[in-house]
Amino acid sequence: MLFRVDVAAAEPLADQIAAQVRGGVMRGDLSPGERLPSARELAEVLDVNLHTVLRAYAKVRDEGLIELRRGRGAVVRDDTDVSRLRLVEMARGFVTEARRYGLAESEMLAMVREVQS
Known part of the structure; x- marks a missing residue:
């Protein structure tokens, strides 16, 4: 590699x-x-x-x-666990982007809970 x-x-x-x-x-x-x-x-x-x-x-x-x-x-x-690794990378991307928009951790968690429904 x-x-x-x-x-x-x-x-x-x-x-x-x-x-x-x-x-x-x-x-x-x-x-x-x-x-x-x-x-x-x-x-x-x-x-x-x-x-x-x-x-x-x-x-x-x-x-x-x-x-x-x-x-x-x-x-x-x-x-x-490659599947879990992919999900963690997606979450990492979400957090990075959310921080770029100035979202607090509580707002990020609320968004995740919102899409669970």
Whole structure:
């Protein structure tokens, strides 16, 4: 899988890398059990700080998408629920857009409840 970052974008580099891992899993470019590039290798290729990649990997680890194994690197988890991941990404997009419009969390939740009916 090819990773890219846009240093001019408003989105932090670690978030861009994490989003690409999520996208790779959703598209099937990254399969369960597949190893990601080492943090050092990816940092070199992208010309970013090693800690930026480590933050991105930690973020997707905390989301349950990858495991970080000492000496083996980052590996896509076997039990990744791609359907749930897609829904989370849709929710992330909704929240981003709602914030752009200035909606408070309570207003976002009210909208979700409204469409449940």
